[in-house]
Amino acid sequence: MSVSHVRSVDRALEILTCFSSAHPRLTLTELAQGVGLSKATTLRIAGSLLAYGVLRRDEDGSYRLGTRLLELAPVAAKGSPVASVTERIVARLAERTGETVLAAEIDWRDRSLVIIQRRDAEHVLGVLSPVGRRSLIANGCIGKAALASLPRDQVVELMPALRLPRRTDRSITDTDAFLAEIDRARERGYSVESGEFAAGVAGASVVVMDKGQAAGAVAVIAPVSRCGTRRLTAIGELVRECVSHVAAGR
Known part of the structure; x- marks a missing residue:
């Protein structure tokens, strides 16, 4: 029609x-x-x-x-097809980790994602990802999780159209290195970053599926100072577990 x-x-x-x-x-x-x-x-x-x-x-x-748009933003966020699922996941992760939790909706039409929920920890976290912020899928942990949901050949096809900005001196901008990072995320079932999207901030993310496609993603982000490799791995596994349990109705 x-x-x-x-x-x-x-x-x-x-x-x-x-x-x-x-x-x-x-x-x-x-x-x-x-x-x-x-x-x-x-x-x-x-x-x-x-x-x-x-x-x-x-x-x-x-x-x-x-400012009228500020009133409409929460309404639009709740209208997201993954809002009801991610809301429960965000609540669980915030309680269990005590860290800041983000949820995003993925729009594959223009390869972008928009933040639809944010639950802040008590401490101040130096990363600006407010509800309503839209950005292209790139080299942050949410972008990595989204790409890892795709078969490798599709990611390879998408690579020429992706932007891999150097936000910090730890950002992965090399295509081969980024593909290898996506492969690792696909194997683990979650993606991680440490100081790549924002200096001093680490994160782990897992996608939320809808009708066989990644429709959204949830991420826990925390200061690198208290999120070393071991804790980041534990958080990644916890995010994966929470997403799986909620998707299964548990």
Whole structure:
């Protein structure tokens, strides 16, 4: 069945998607250039978005995303197809580890993942992965877990399209080394990282399956200072166990 589009709605959504963590504040000219519209048309659409609170305007005339989106984010997160499953897993892992726990939904259409739940530990953890943050599947523990759910030949095919950013001096950016890391994660049933996504932060992650495909992932992240190799392995095995038990209805 074909899906019809309302052009004005498409344009409004295109304006909203111009914003990103790298560009949280945009001028009217930048918005118009981003969506390929005239400044007059962009201004009219932005006016409607301002009225609904999904955009806000600073004193200098530049635009930011509006706080109305913060109200909608938790609603959208709970609407995730894996939200009910990951919610139980996140609660168990937070209780059993005392560490920060993240849950993400995987979107294979554009090879991205979005954080849908976060349960913080009592200590402050220096990694910014708020609910609603979307990023491309890459060389963090959640990205590794997602890729490890695929057969190796599919991962090899995907490699040219993947970005392996050097976030820290421990990030794995070499293709062969990264493939070997994915192979190890597939064998173990969980992925790990230590100081690769964020300096001083370690993590372990396992995917949540739905209809034979990885639909989401859960990760426990903790400071490297108290998460050496032995504890990271134990956490990885615990995440795998919790995911398996919840998936089996236990």
